[in-house]
Amino acid sequence: MQFDSIASFIAMGGHALYVWLAYGATVSILIGSTVALRRATKRQMSQLRWAAQADSDGTHRTNRADMETGAEVEYGAEKI
Amino acid sequence: MALKQTLKELWHKLGSPRWFYQISGPWVTGFGVLALLLLGSGIVWGLAFAPPDYQQGNSFRIMYVHVPAAMVAQSVYISMGIAGLVLFVWRMKVADIAIAACLPFGIMLTALALFSGGVWGRPTWGTWWEWDGRTVSTLVLLFLYIGIFALREAILDSQMRARASALVAMVGTINIPIIKYSVDWWHTLHQPASITLTEKPTMPAEMWLPLLVMVLGMYFFAGHNIITRMRLEILRRESGTRWVRNLVLPEPTVKGSG
Numbered sequence: 409m410q411f412d413s414i415a416s417f418i419a420m421g422g423h424a425l426y427v428w429l430a431y432g433a434t435v436s437i438l439i440g441s442t443v444a445l446r447r448a449t450k451r452q453m454s455q456l457r458w459a460a461q462a463d464s465d466g467t468h469r470t471n472r473a474d475m476e477t478g479a480e481v482e483y484g485a486e487k488i
Numbered sequence: 489m490a491l492k493q494t495l496k497e498l499w500h501k502l503g504s505p506r507w508f509y510q511i512s513g514p515w516v517t518g519f520g521v522l523a524l525l526l527l528g529s530g531i532v533w534g535l536a537f538a539p540p541d542y543q544q545g546n547s548f549r550i551m552y553v554h555v556p557a558a559m560v561a562q563s564v565y566i567s568m569g570i571a572g573l574v575l576f577v578w579r580m581k582v583a584d585i586a587i588a589a590c591l592p593f594g595i596m597l598t599a600l601a602l603f604s605g606g607v608w609g610r611p612t613w614g615t616w617w618e619w620d621g622r623t624v625s626t627l628v629l630l631f632l633y634i635g636i637f638a639l640r641e642a643i644l645d646s647q648m649r650a651r652a653s654a655l656v657a658m659v660g661t662i663n664i665p666i667i668k669y670s671v672d673w674w675h676t677l678h679q680p681a682s683i684t685l686t687e688k689p690t691m692p693a694e695m696w697l698p699l700l701v702m703v704l705g706m707y708f709f710a711g712h713n714i715i716t717r718m719r720l721e722i723l724r725r726e727s728g729t730r731w732v733r734n735l736v737l738p739e740p741t742v743k744g745s746g
Contacts, residue, residue, distance in 0.1 A: 409536055417536060423547040426611050430604040431535065434553040437600055438527065441593070441713060449720050456727055457736040464737065486504055487579040488650045 503580040505722045506731050512715050519712035526705030533698040541695075550608040552698055556706035558601035558626065562664055564594045564710055565629060565657075568636075569664075572657035575650060582718075584650040585725070587657055588640065589717035593710060594633040602626060613677050621670030622678035625663060632660040 411417040420427045501507045534552030541548035568590040575583035605623065606616040617623065636653050643649035671680040682696075683689045689696045726732045 410539060411536065420549070421540065421546040423545060423611050426547050426607045427535075427549050429607045430550040430553050431531065433600060433603055434557065435531070437596055438709060441596060445713065445716050445720070449716065449723075452720060452723050453736060456723065456732060459727065460733045460737045463733070486581040488575070488581055488584060488647050 503578070503582055505581055505585060505726055506729075508582050508585075509719055509722045509726075512719060516712055516715050516719070519708045519715070523705050523709035523712050526701050526708060530698050530702035530705050534702060538695055538698050539692075544612055547608060547611040550604055552702045554601060554604040554608055555699060556703045557597050557604060559703055560706045560710050561594060561597040561601050561626075561629065562667060563707070564590050564597065564714070565632070566661060566664055568594065568657045569661035572654035575654040576658065584654070585718050585721045586714070587636070587650075587653055588721055589714045591633055591637045591640070592717065593713050595630065595637065597710075598626065598630040598633055602630065609677075618677045620676040620678050621674035622667065622676075625667040625670050628663050629667060632656070632663060636660075 418424060530552065534549055538549065538552070540546050568587055571583040571586040571590070574580055575587070602623070605626075609618065610616050636656050639656060640649050640653050643652055671678050682691055683699070723732060
């Protein structure tokens, strides 16, 4: 530990503003983007679940070819 | 050649968004755990345990967040350029998904590098911003990321969007060596690299070890963030396919019964 007290740790030898701004921005970006991404994934999953449920109830039909034939498509490089 | 055959098959499979989704689950977890451990310990180490710099005092601790952000922002751009090449040559869908996933992360990290550079520059150089080779070329990197992002938003046709963004991603990689050598070409404010792969570090181990931990942590975080974003993008694009349906509804209901 390079600091002898909590106060001197916070003060950062007079550079508190700069050090804490840089670390604060870094930590908020790391946590913020992870949380946002997690929420977006959850939202997408529940939307997909809803659509799949509606589809199996017969209230909504998708007509994707592989769904109609029921054939499992082989893994393969998909091109644009 | 058995190996050649295996590699060819792997390459072929890697082009399938579904296969990518299915194998990448454990990577996301692994990278996430490693990123959390490394960044968590690196931040504490850098903030409280690394010795202060004899000239800069405690403001030098900003290095532990500034350098990893800048390094990873450039590496992500290089990966995006490679994805652009793969898309252009082999037309792989997964490469387009990778480009789409790199963009938001790249914007975020380049902005962080510029911001942390500014707050480090203020106490060290006496200014938040200087039109210096390194800072300007990093600003160009940010504009490249934002430009490709905007380009993708503007083009409605998916094939055109993929090709246009791949092309700009590839052309933009020319900026990476410019960023790297800017500190040698223009002797202005930004200091040259203190640590390189080929020479001994100019700082003691107790100063560069936390930096190494932070850089590694940031790379794992990039892997975690970008692959998670790719998986989300795959779910969006593949919604309505049988495999995504089976993914969200584990027990498929029999059609036409009842």
